[in-house]
Amino acid sequence: MIERAIRVTINGLxxxxxxxxxxxxxxxxxxxxxxxxxxLGCEHGVCGACTIxxxxxxxxxxxxxxxxxxxxxxxxxxxxxxxxxxNPLQEAFREHHGLQCGFCTPGLLxxxxxxxxxxxxxxxxQIREAIAGNLCRCTGYRNIVAAARAAAATARR
Amino acid sequence: xxxAVGRSVRRKEDHRLLTGRGKYAADFRLPxxxxxxVLRSPHAHARWGxxxxxxxxxxxxxxxVVTAEDxxxxxxxxxxxxxRPSATxxxxxxxxxxxxxxxxxxxxMAVVLAESRYLAEDALDLLEVDYDxxxxxxxxxxxxxxxxxxxHEAIDGNIVDTLHTHRGDARAALATARHRVSESFAVQxxxxxxxxxxGLTAAYDSGSGVLRLWGVAKVPHFNRRVLADxxxxxxxxxxxxxxxxxxxxxVRGEFYPEDLVVPWAARRFxxxxxxxxxxxxxxxxxxxxxxxxxxxEIGFDADGRIVALLDRFMVDMGAYIRTxxxxxxxxxxxxxxxxxxxxxxSSEIRCVLTNKxxxxxxxxxxxxxxxxxxxxxxDIAAQKLGLDPLELxxxxxxxxxxxxxxxxxxxxxxxxxxxCGDYRSALDQALEAVGYEAARAEQAEARxxxxxxxxxxxCLVEKAGLGPWEYARVEVDGTGHVVVYSGIAxxxxxxxxxxxxxxxxxxxxxxEAITVVHGDSAQVPFGVGGFASRGAAVALPAAMxxxxxxxxxxxxxxxxxxxxxxxxxxxxxxxxxxxGLPDKRVSFRELxxxxxxxxxxxxxxxxxxxxxxxxxxxxxxxxxxxVVEVDPDTGCVRLLKYAIAYDIGRAVNPMIVDGQxxxxxxxxxxxxxxxxxxxxxxxxxxxxxxxxxxxxTAMEMPAATxxxxxxxxxxxxxxLGVKGVGEGGSSGCGGAIANAVADALAPLGxxxxxxxxSPDRLLTLIRAQTATRPRVGLLDRS
Numbered sequence: 001m002i003e004r005a006i007r008v009t010i011n012g013l014x015x016x017x018x019x020x021x022x023x024x025x026x027x028x029x030x031x032x033x034x035x036x037x038x039x040l041g042c043e044h045g046v047c048g049a050c051t052i053x054x055x056x057x058x059x060x061x062x063x064x065x066x067x068x069x070x071x072x073x074x075x076x077x078x079x080x081x082x083x084x085x086x087n088p089l090q091e092a093f094r095e096h097h098g099l100q101c102g103f104c105t106p107g108l109l110x111x112x113x114x115x116x117x118x119x120x121x122x123x124x125x126q127i128r129e130a131i132a133g134n135l136c137r138c139t140g141y142r143n144i145v146a147a148a149r150a151a152a153a154t155a156r157r
Numbered sequence: 158x159x160x161a162v163g164r165s166v167r168r169k170e171d172h173r174l175l176t177g178r179g180k181y182a183a184d185f186r187l188p189x190x191x192x193x194x195v196l197r198s199p200h201a202h203a204r205w206g207x208x209x210x211x212x213x214x215x216x217x218x219x220x221x222v223v224t225a226e227d228x229x230x231x232x233x234x235x236x237x238x239x240x241r242p243s244a245t246x247x248x249x250x251x252x253x254x255x256x257x258x259x260x261x262x263x264x265x266m267a268v269v270l271a272e273s274r275y276l277a278e279d280a281l282d283l284l285e286v287d288y289d290x291x292x293x294x295x296x297x298x299x300x301x302x303x304x305x306x307x308x309h310e311a312i313d314g315n316i317v318d319t320l321h322t323h324r325g326d327a328r329a330a331l332a333t334a335r336h337r338v339s340e341s342f343a344v345q346x347x348x349x350x351x352x353x354x355x356g357l358t359a360a361y362d363s364g365s366g367v368l369r370l371w372g373v374a375k376v377p378h379f380n381r382r383v384l385a386d387x388x389x390x391x392x393x394x395x396x397x398x399x400x401x402x403x404x405x406x407x408v409r410g411e412f413y414p415e416d417l418v419v420p421w422a423a424r425r426f427x428x429x430x431x432x433x434x435x436x437x438x439x440x441x442x443x444x445x446x447x448x449x450x451x452x453x454e455i456g457f458d459a460d461g462r463i464v465a466l467l468d469r470f471m472v473d474m475g476a477y478i479r480t481x482x483x484x485x486x487x488x489x490x491x492x493x494x495x496x497x498x499x500x501x502x503s504s505e506i507r508c509v510l511t512n513k514x515x516x517x518x519x520x521x522x523x524x525x526x527x528x529x530x531x532x533x534x535x536d537i538a539a540q541k542l543g544l545d546p547l548e549l550x551x552x553x554x555x556x557x558x559x560x561x562x563x564x565x566x567x568x569x570x571x572x573x574x575x576x577c578g579d580y581r582s583a584l585d586q587a588l589e590a591v592g593y594e595a596a597r598a599e600q601a602e603a604r605x606x607x608x609x610x611x612x613x614x615x616c617l618v619e620k621a622g623l624g625p626w627e628y629a630r631v632e633v634d635g636t637g638h639v640v641v642y643s644g645i646a647x648x649x650x651x652x653x654x655x656x657x658x659x660x661x662x663x664x665x666x667x668x669e670a671i672t673v674v675h676g677d678s679a680q681v682p683f684g685v686g687g688f689a690s691r692g693a694a695v696a697l698p699a700a701m702x703x704x705x706x707x708x709x710x711x712x713x714x715x716x717x718x719x720x721x722x723x724x725x726x727x728x729x730x731x732x733x734x735x736x737g738l739p740d741k742r743v744s745f746r747e748l749x750x751x752x753x754x755x756x757x758x759x760x761x762x763x764x765x766x767x768x769x770x771x772x773x774x775x776x777x778x779x780x781x782x783x784v785v786e787v788d789p790d791t792g793c794v795r796l797l798k799y800a801i802a803y804d805i806g807r808a809v810n811p812m813i814v815d816g817q818x819x820x821x822x823x824x825x826x827x828x829x830x831x832x833x834x835x836x837x838x839x840x841x842x843x844x845x846x847x848x849x850x851x852x853x854t855a856m857e858m859p860a861a862t863x864x865x866x867x868x869x870x871x872x873x874x875x876x877l878g879v880k881g882v883g884e885g886g887s888s889g890c891g892g893a894i895a896n897a898v899a900d901a902l903a904p905l906g907x908x909x910x911x912x913x914x915s916p917d918r919l920l921t922l923i924r925a926q927t928a929t930r931p932r933v934g935l936l937d938r939s
Contacts, residue, residue, distance in 0.1 A: 022275065036184035037177020039403070041352045042436040046847035049352060077177035090175040094167055097816045101649025102174030103181060103353040103403030128855040135847065137352045137404050138649050139816060140823035141855040142862055 011079030028066035037077040048134035051107035058114040077106035098147035100138035161658040165812035182356030182372030193432035194277035198259035201293035201512035201840025213283040218272040225254040239484035248311040251477035260476035263441030293512035293840035297473035324565025325501035330465035334456025346448035347832040353403020354434040359423035375410020376686035399676025405648030407518035444517030448473035465501035475515035488523030491568035496580035512840040521888035532892030587780035591800035611901025615892030621881025622694025624771030628683040629699035632764030637746030644684020645696035663704035690881030699769035706765030777880035779803030781889030792920030796859035804867035818886035825890025
């Protein structure tokens with residue numbers, strides 16, 4: 001078994017761990033650090049449920065090895081709220097009923113967090129395109145688009 | 158305080174789900190857990206000898222391999238739903254692990270247990286099996302032919318059941334009908350595909366003898382009993398706990414082979430065992446659905462009124478009969494007549510076994526299929542009769558004055574009796590919502606410009622509120638908190654919120670202040686579960702009635718404490734006061750403590766249970782209208798606009814109702830345009846990843862979606878008047894979208910009789926027409 005020592009910052013906290021070289025980043029987050037808010041929907045990079053922010057960019061944690069994030073900075077869904085207070089994007093999801101079963105939601109929140117930073121005043125078409133890599137089986141996406149639009153408006157205010 | 162019922166109360170579930178704190182099946186952790194991986198058949202049909210496990214067991218970290226031999230005499234998984242299974246159906250039930258023969262790719266043969274999932278999967282590769290492949294049959298139409306390979310030697314051939322429905326004499330009526338229209342239709346194999354795959358953790362406490370399972374869903378109480386029977390373990394020593402459920406759609410929560418093997422292994426090895434399905438497994442192990450072939454004929458009189466409908470169809474059941482038995486075929490026939498008055502109706506069904514994944518229900522089971530068949534047939538008939546398709550529908554709708562209306566069919570051990578409805582109004586509202594006249598004008602304009610825009614309608618009758626009952630208990634705990642315990646199960650539909658709303662109104666507290674408990678067999682002793690759009694129509698009335706009983710107890714205890722007449726008492730904000738004397742009050746907390754033992758003659762404690770019985774289903778209904786544009790060069794269908802008008806009697810939470818309809822619409826669009834579980838002739842599944850099995854993304858949704866929630870006909874079958882909204886957003890999609898595509902391509906004369914209308918299929922149809930005809934319209938494109 002090949003192992004690697006890694007140092008990584010996640011949601012502002014520094015972690016030093018030894019990981020099996022073949023362990024995916026998603027499994028590392030979920031199993032080694034018990035950050036189970038990052039979900040696995042397909043493990044082949046299509047569904048987007050496992051999306052996290054890696055140095056500010058939305059990436060799929062099922063397609064990365066933990067060993068690849070040595071020295072990097074990660075944000076997961078657990079890093080969005082301040083204590084119990086939802087951030088504006090989370091609040092918009094709640095207000096606009098942008099989630100049902102909630103399984104795909106962490107991935108969508110992370111995708112949109114990164115997207116809205118780059119594109120603070122998006123059109124609906126741009127939002128749809130931004131989330132086209134995140135599958136949701138419950139909502140039909142309409143309310144997710146509405147939530148993203150509302151969150152962007154709040155942030156611009 | 159304004160009532161909570163009828164308001165778009167924000168969901169109680171959301172905070173934990175938005176912060177990543179919800180615990181789904183794969184998020185559950187116990188120390189010392191063994192991880193399971195399942196050896197699945199790579200062959201569609203084969204005999205096989207022993208599994209050689211030596212190399213796998215020699216791998217460090219591998220603890221055991223479970224095969225059918227280890228399970229001993231454990232029986233097959235029984236049918237849960239519908240009519241009593243036939244002897245042939247029972248002969249085709251699935252064993253938890255295969256013995257001697259495998260009948261579909263993905264069939265579980267053995268389970269490896271190891272210290273991690275990585276190691277368990279390594280060990281799978283080291284298991285050796287000698288297979289003796291048999292000729293497979295992957296197509297139901299071939300499986301019924303003489304000389305076709307037979308899956309189950311215990312029955313004669315591959316037809317596991319034949320079902321018949323007769324009202325009047327359809328054949329005789331067709332013989333004398335003025336107009337007869339016949340057609341063949343096919344619906345493809347596809348299924349629910351929740352974003353969370355299945356998963357389960359089991360742990361056995363050898364001291365107390367309690368076997369605990371986490372990650373159960375849909376029908377925990379029923380499945381607990383099945384597990385108790387199969388294991389020969391006392392039911393009261395089995396504890397089921399639901400956790401969060403990442404989508405159900407009918408497929409999750411049925412009793413599958415893994416649901417037996419995982420707890421069996423936990424008991425056998427004395428350590429917790431966790432199994433999490435991966436996506437590839439899911440697409441070949443979890444129930445498939447929907448595959449049917451219809452040969453249908455309809456007859457009309459001179460005025461365009463239906464005189465008879467005769468449908469002979471075949472349902473591809475897959476390799477075994479699973480927990481739904483023949484419910485899906487039965488439901489297809491039960492609801493095929495839809496909103497139309499059909500005096501003579503016959504259906505003849507063959508339920509056929511094939512070497513493919515077994516099938517079960519998927520959101521709107523039977524209704525997605527029959528609505529596509531019927532609504533497409535109505536459009537084809539309208540064209541043949543020279544009538545406007547809307548006019549043909551209007552002439553045949555069952556009228557509100559005919560309610561309750563007996564269809565002459567049946568399902569789930571009851572007759573199909575529509576409780577109430579105004580089908581014409583739903584059609585009119587959907588047309589208004591989509592802007593029908595404007596859309597027709599736009600279509601005409603587009604056609605002149607060589608563009609192919611089409612408009613299609615799908616009218617449907619759904620079913621909801623399946624009983625036989627649901628359980629609820631409401632209590633005020635010793636700190637004054639109101640708790641609702643419900644036998645319903647969550648599938649992501651927001652049931653906690655609506656249960657809280659209904660209870661809140663009875664006790665005049667805020668829904669936010671109410672705790673909802675469900676999916677825990679230790680806390681909720683009885684339950685039926687979450688399926689068949691039954692939450693609002695069956696579980697909510699149970700909670701409402703239980704809350705009323707508690708309210709009576711609250712008033713009784715308060716009357717004693719406050720020395721006031723019951724009719725002078727007011728419940729408000731978690732306390733009771735005397736009308737006009739707000740200081741003369743007593744809190745729920747004080748009342749709960751005083752209620753034990755409470756006033757003489759009262760059953761102690763501020764709690765009450767209620768079983769709400771629902772012997773009859775309710776039948777929500779509505780209309781879908783699709784406006785599409787087809788690109789004749791690529792076969793791509795773009796949804797320009799989509800409208801749904803759907804009557805559910807009463808909306809407890811309009812936001813949630815709207816969400817259900819739009820979410821179901823996405824799945825219906827998938828079924829109409831993209832999703833297909835494809836097999837090759839050898840029975841190999843070709844769609845085992847999300848790169849092959851295409852579910853709609855945000856890009857494929859309609860550019861504009863209009864939802865009209867109708868509350869025109871509250872059902873008389875429950876005190877809330879609510880029907881159920883889980884499925885109607887899907888059921889109309891196949892019909893409406895296929896009719897719209899056919900309408901768009903009418904200038905080319907393309908015949909649309911099969912789903913999905915994926916670009917490749919549509920392009921083949923378009924090319925077949927344009928190759929033999931002058932390129933009308935196409936040449937006009939510049």
